[in-house]
Amino acid sequence: MDNDNLLSVIFRAIADPGLTEGYKGDRSLTQWQAEAVMRAIAGLRPMTRREHLLSCLAEEGAEIGHRVSKALRFGLGEVQPGQSLTNAERIAEECVDLQAVFDMLAAEGIFPLMTAAELDAGKEAKRLRVEKYMLLARQVGALE
Numbered sequence: 001m002d003n004d005n006l007l008s009v010i011f012r013a014i015a016d017p018g019l020t021e022g023y024k025g026d027r028s029l030t031q032w033q034a035e036a037v038m039r040a041i042a043g044l045r046p047m048t049r050r051e052h053l054l055s056c057l058a059e060e061g062a063e064i065g066h067r068v069s070k071a072l073r074f075g076l077g078e079v080q081p082g083q084s085l086t087n088a089e090r091i092a093e094e095c096v097d098l099q100a101v102f103d104m105l106a107a108e109g110i111f112p113l114m115t116a117a118e119l120d121a122g123k124e125a126k127r128l129r130v131e132k133y134m135l136l137a138r139q140v141g142a143l144e
């Protein structure tokens with residue numbers, strides 16, 4: 001398949017995700033479209049193990065975003081009908097899912113393996129960046 005045809009397949013999946021994915025349900029529009037694109041691309045040839053794992057990683061990221069959005073709308077302590085866990089507990093589960101898939105990719109050499117010290121340093125660096133930009137957000141009046 002040449003690039004123009006591939007682009008056409010992707011555009012169609014984005015423009016009409018219901019064609020392959022059916023009812024949107026409680027997925028965000030972005031997640032619905034992303035899953036339609038993934039299905040369209042997957043139909044072109046079998047995925048490699050690496051692609052499958054990367055797809056899982058993207059899916060877990062989308063699931064975190066989806067659950068965080070629900071928590072912002074309905075509260076961290078809300079339990080969605082038919083579920084047993086709060087939104088906060090479900091966010092934590094999705095973060096564990098993402099970490100598990102990340103670890104699988106890292107174990108296959110796709111990402112660099114980090115030592116515990118490197119991981120701690122990376123987390124601390126991220127914490128500092130978040131605090132820095134929260135300060136900026138406060139200065140411009142976007143954060144209380």
Ligand SMILES: [Mg+2]
Nearest residue numbers: 060063094097
């Ligand atoms: Mg998950």
